[in-house]
Amino acid sequence: MKNLIYFVLLCVIYACNLKNGNQLQEEAKFYEDELFLQDYAIKYQYHGNENLKGLERESNGNIQVLAGTKLLSPSTGEFLVPGKLLANNYYLPMAEKQVLAISSYDSQVFYLDSQAVFSNSYAGTVFIHHHLKSPSAFAVGKDFNFSIAEDNRVKLIREGMDSQELLLPDGQKVLQLKYHPATNSFWALSKKNLYRLDFEVEKAMSFAMADSLTSFDLDSSGSRALIGSENGFCEIPLTLSEKEIIWQRKIPWTEITTVSYSGEKLWFGTTKGVFSISRNKAGVEADISYYFGERWILGDRVIAINTENEQEILILTEAGLSKIIFEEMTIAQKAQYYEKQVRERHIRYGFNSGLLLYEKGNIYNARLKDSDNDGLWTAMYLGGQAFRYAVTKDPEALQNCKESLLAMERLYSINPVPGFPSRSFERSGYSNQMSDPERWQHSEIPGWDWKATTSSDEAIGHIFAFGVLAEIVDDPWIKSTSIALIDTLMTHIVENDWYLIDYDSKPTLWGKWNPEYVNSFPVQVGDRKLNSSNIIAMLQTAYHFTGKEVYREKAFELMNEHGYLENLTRSMDHIGRTENGDDQWADLLSQAWNHSDDEMYFLGYWGLYRYAFNDTLKTQYKKAIIDHWEAEKPEKDALWNIFTAMVQPDNFDLEESIWFLKKHPMDLINWNIRNSHRKDIVLVQDNFRKQSTEMVLPPSEAVVGKHNSNRFKLDGGNDGMSEYSAGDIWLLPYWMGRYLEVIR
Incomplete structure (x- = not known):
């Protein structure tokens, strides 16, 4: 009997443990890495005088562009290295x-001249x-x-047969003009109508009467037509003679120049860039991706789109050809690509640095540049490399840690003030070419200068990384250093009464x-x-x-006698003007929310939460961190979210x-970006946090920026004259x- 009771108890315990285990498994929040489609652009500049007006792709993949009356082809372009149309x-x-x-037709290119239609195939x-x-299209x-079209006349010609025509x-x-293989029919678009052409009876059947039409395409089955206009687009079925046309105008830009079906996507060229609309499996429009500005395409006005290869969309504008690669x-x-980007052109004396371009978009005609926050950006890169090493044990990550830690250590020894971290350092004689030249001081070490006026941004960044x-x-060595x-x-901060004391014996x-x-x-x-x-x-x-x-002792003195615990746990709802x-x-x-403060808060949360003096404080800190994260959620910033996973792994x-990490552009050149003209965004009233729209735009469509920038900024950029490092922007949240273990 005892054995039976014991057996039953074991079964109950096992069942409870199994249930609890399943609950834990269900509650676990992590992303299992899988393939996705990463987009990036390859561009081919055009320097000729003739207008670009045609684009086709051959069966062998070769591309032909019509400029005036002559043919061009793209030459020698690759990602971040533009080619040319020659x-x-x-x-x-x-x-x-x-x-x-x-x-x-059938992946072969045909030509129209003043005498004939012909092909080299x-x-x-x-x-x-x-x-x-005066033929114009065919x-x-x-x-x-x-x-073949001439004004409002369309002529059908065939080898060895009499021609037919209609008006x-x-x-x-x-x-x-378009031919549709599935229905063996020709179609024509005028400014006011879409027609199916029946040459046998010399009749053009109307399908979409409207004003200011510009372009059309037919889906592969011939059951639907996509029509662009100067003010939006519509998609209509081709099975009914009478139909209501519903124009879609909640799109990035409504002045459409060309349209195209491509698998589960609709593509639209406009006078301000190109966008695609993806459909889910149910055929419902689910996602808009906007490609505008030199990160993606050359020029503004789209002349033609070729979507025959869904992994390589061709975009022709007045300024050249762009390939959007998926x-x-x-x-x-x-992450491997970004690691390479950082190491190849963003390491300066071990610092994680930006790249200053001497020529627009040219990463090979450039120099490394200092910044006010060399220590901070390097600290964030260091943190990412530390997480990388802890996860992978990759010796390269360990070497990166050592190299950058050595640079950080030298920030303290290159100036004469004990315990004071410099902002940066550089060889002597170049301070007038560096940022903020008035902040540079000569070091006692011959041949070197250092940058003064260090801020709290650096201090919290240093402590986080260390x-x-x-x-x-x-x-x-890394641990002890x-x-x-x-x-x-x-020691410097405590002994100087909670101040950073600069070379002039004054607080910064x-x-x-x-x-x-x-x-x-x-x-x-x-x-x-x-600051608390x-x-x-x-x-x-x-x-x-x-x-x-x-x-x-000093921490509790600040918290208990000076209200720092109350200060730091005060809800973000109280922060304002x-x-x-x-x-x-x-x-x-x-006057407005400072997004650099967000960066400082979250970097500090690592030490605030993980090294809390006791569990009571830890609970209070957790509440404060989550309260801050709730205010930041609209930004969809992966770094703030993943810091929150440290305290709340089931909800962050x-x-x-993952959307942030996937959507972040591979191209980190600081191109000019414009979004304020868009028709698909909902603007909100001016507010303390400077949130301009209801929903934040994907990083791929926004101004490239660090985590201290406002992710709701619609317009900006540096005209392609600098490149950001992925070391702090992307690699830190990924490796953290x-x-x-929220990314596996």
């Missing part, structure tokens, strides 16, 4: 031809005179049937955590909460790794984080996600 001289007689239009046997004075059909009943000029990769493979390195990288630097910086503008300064702000001013949160995180980190009681106007400095700091917007 004369296509493969067929000697073509140099003498005055080509008026090009078209294709089929052993050159296709050559048929059309006897038209289409190729089955068995070498050709329809468009609206009297309008033919804008576009390449299958995982986000791990995307804490991560000391905790998770199993290398003796990181801990020594934590102690060095925090932003390096201030003193209670008299911090609590002088009204509770609405973010600096009161931010950061300094407690820094002191906890210092205590955790050094064990020095002074850091613990000051009201009385008595303090100009407070008024200035509270995992899907939005890998370390926290």
Whole structure:
């Protein structure tokens, strides 16, 4: 009997454990890496004088572009290295031809000139005179049937047979001709109508009467037509003689120049770029992707789109040809590309640096540049490489950590102030060519200068990186150096009454955590909460790794006697503009939300939460972190989300984080970006957080920026004259996600 009871109890315990295990498995939030389509562009510049007007792709993949009456082809372009459109001289007689239009059928290219339609395919046997004075467009059909347009007249010609023709009943000029293989029919578009052409009865059947039509395409079955106009698009069935036309205008730009079906996507060229609309399996329009600006295409006005290869969409504009490539990769493979980008052209003395381009878009005519925040951007890169090493044990990641940590260590030794971190350093004699030349000082080390006025951004970034390195990288030098630097910086701050003291024995503008300064702000001013949160995180980190009681004592003194715990746990709902106007400095700091503050908060949350003095504080910190994250959710920033996964792994917007990582552009050149003209965004009233639209745009369509930028910024850029490093922007959230096992 006892054995039976024991057996039953074991079964109950097993069932409970199984149930609990299943619940945990269901509650786990992580992304299992899989292939997705990454888009990027290859561009071919055009420097000729003739207007570009035609685009076709041959069966062998070769591309032909019509400029004026001559043919061009793309040459030598690759990602980030533009090619050119050059004369296509493969067929000697073509140099003498005055080509008026090009078209294709069955992946072969055909030509129209003032005398005939012809092709170089089929052993050159296709050559048929059309006897038209001013032909403007043509289409190729089955068995070498050709329809050719001249004003409002369309003529059908076939080898060895009498020609037939008809007139468009609206009297309008033919804008576009197409042949549809599935229905063996020719179609014509005028400014006012879409017609199916029946040459046997000399009749043009009307399908879409409207104004200002510009382009059309038919789906593969011939059951639907996609029609573009100067003010939106419509899609209509072709099975009914009468139909209601519903124009779609909630799209990036409504002045459409060309349209095209491509698998599950609809493609639209406009006078301001190109966009696609994806459909889900149910055929419902699900997602818009907008490609505008030199990150994606040359020029503004789209002349033609070729979608025959869904993985390589061709876009012709007045300025050249662009290929939008869709390449299958995982986000791990995307990380490998970014790792290479950083190492090849963004490491300066070990710093994670930006690239200044001397020529627009040319990454090979460039130099590394300093910034006010060399220490901060390098700290964020260091954190990412530390997470990478902890996850992969890749010796390259360890070497990267050592190289950048050495640069960080030198920030402290290159200036004469004990424990003070420089912003940056450079060889002497170049300060007038660096950013903020007035901040540079000569070092006591011959041949070197260093940058002063270090801010709190650097301080919290340093402590974050040193804490991560000391905790998770199993290398003796890295651990000991990181801990020594934590102690060095925090000793300086504590002994100088909570200030960063510069070479002139004065506090820097932003390096201030003193209670008299911090609590002088009204509770609405973010600096009161931010500085309190950061300094407690820094002191906890210092205590955790050094064990020095002074850091613990000082932290509790600030929290209990000076209200720093109340400051840092105050809800974000209280942060806003000051009201009385008595303090100009407070008024200035509270005019709008400072997105650099978000970066400082979240970098500080690593030490605030992980190295909390006790569980009671940890619970309070967690609540504060989640409260901040709730305010940041609309930005869909992967870094803020993944920091939140540290405290709340079951709810941190995992899907939005992966969206951010996938949608981030491979091209990090700071191109000019414009979105404020878009018709598909919903603008909101001016607000404290400077959120301009209801929904944030994908990173691929927005101005490239670091995590301290406003992700709701619609327009901006540097005209392609600089390139950002992925080291802090993308690699930190990715590798942190890998370390926290929310990305696997």
